[in-house]
Amino acid sequence: MGFSELLDRVGGLGRFQVLQTVALVTPILWVTSQNMLENFSAAVPRHRCWVPLLDNSTAQASVPGDFGPDDLLTVSIPPGPAQQPHQCLRFRQPQWQLMKTNTTATNWSEADTEPCEDGWVYDRSVFTSTIVTTVLRSATQEEPSGDQTRATIGTLLHTPRLRLRTFVSMLCWFAFGFTFYGLALNLQALGSNIFLIQVLVGVVDLPVKIGSLLLLNYLGRRLCQASSLVLPGLCILANILVPHEMEVLRSSLAVLGLGSLGSAFTCVTIFSSELFPTVLRMTAVGLGQVAARGGAILGPLVPLLGVYGSWLPLLVYGVVSVLSGLAALLLPETKNLPLPDTIQDIQKQSVKKVTHDRAGQSTLMSTWL
Structure with a gap:
């Protein structure tokens, strides 16, 4: 049929x-309405530069003569497209000559203008606030930093405090991709019943990742990151010594190791994003993900070493995982610390840590004496 x-x-x-x-x-x-929501949340309202003559009552009181708001706008803001007030420029000084009847609107030069250094004034008749107004307002409140303009991938490698963080973070990313995909695509090396291992790994994956999120808040980032790599490494190395006849023990070690590697991904994703300042965060995380993908490419090739000994691939996986976990102990703890915005924030955190450590040593010495 x-x-x-x-x-x-x-x-x-x-x-x-x-x-x-x-x-x-x-x-x-x-879906259609949701896709069109940006027309409202990211709308760009009419705006102009903030100028003292229009937006500062003290400056308005010192204006000579009887000028209305339109006149003050003319002498403060140059015309933009469609002869509307320019949205990104203002006059450095009021152009009073524009008030003369025999003066044309073009009786000024670009040298007389400057960017909106004091922010913008928005037309709130339609939108009281949008993403655009929020971002622009935040940009004017932040202090300009030369560190933000020069931050590149080279900064991660040439700044001493960032160099170690970059290398160790990339090593943790690499170890995860290398070990996880190397074992997940070769379950036969861990136990004879690959069907059971596949099911058990899928069952424990979600609880392990949720548990790792809770442990990150209690034990800290550094300890969780180190243990999530050292524990699977030890499980893999232990599996070398377990006879193939002991199926239950080999399968248990395999599930424990692969489950812990799943938590390693959660830990490294959160930890690496907290280690680097905002100006370099995505660059550093991107490098880590490149390292993870490189490890995912090389990991499945390691079983080729089995021609020299069936134990050799597991030894490589275990050693890489354990050494990477121990290297994670070199990273600073970021639990309950504010996210750094600039490289100077990283340096301030280091100074605070040194000061705190010295104060703790002094206290202990005083107590001992």
Whole structure:
């Protein structure tokens, strides 16, 4: 009996098909409106530069003569497209000559203008606040930093405090990709019942990752990162010594090791994003992910070493994982610390740590004496 005949006899439309269609179509009804939401949340309202004559009551009181808001706008803001007030420029000094009847609107030069150094004033008649107004307002409140303009990938490698963080972070990313994908794509090296291992790894993956999120807040980032790499490494090395006849023990060690490697991904993702300042955070995390993908490429090739000994691939996986976990102990703890914005923030954190350590040593010495 063909499928079409079976479908005619059973029926192609039933309760299940109706419920499935409704469940799929209902959220789709809102997708178009959701996609168009940016027209409102990211709208750019009419705006101009903040100028003293219009936005400072003290400056307004010192204006000579009887000038209205339109006149003050003319002498403070140059015309932009469509002869509307320019949105990004203002006059350095009021251009009072523009008030003369025989003066044209072009009786000024670009040298008389400057950017909106004091922020913007927005037309709130339609939108009280949008993403654009929030970002621009935040940009004017932040202090300009030369560190932000010069921060590049070379900064990660040439700044002493960032260099160690970069290398160790990349090593942790590499160890995760190298060990996890090397073992996950070769489960036969861990136990004879690959079906059972596959099911158990899928079952424990979600609880382990949720548990790692909780432990990050209690034990700290550094300890969790180190243990999430050292523990699977020890499980892998222990599996070398376990006879193949002990299926249950080999499978248990395999599940424990692969589950811990799943938590290593959670730890390294959070930890690496907290180690670097905002101006370099995505660059550093990107380097780490490149290292993880490099490890994922090399990891599945390690079983080729099995021609020299069946234990050799597991030894390589275990040693890489353990050494990377121990290297993570060289990183500073970031638990309950504010995210650094600039390289100077990293240096301040280091100074505070040294000062705190010295104060702790002094206290202990005083107590001892």
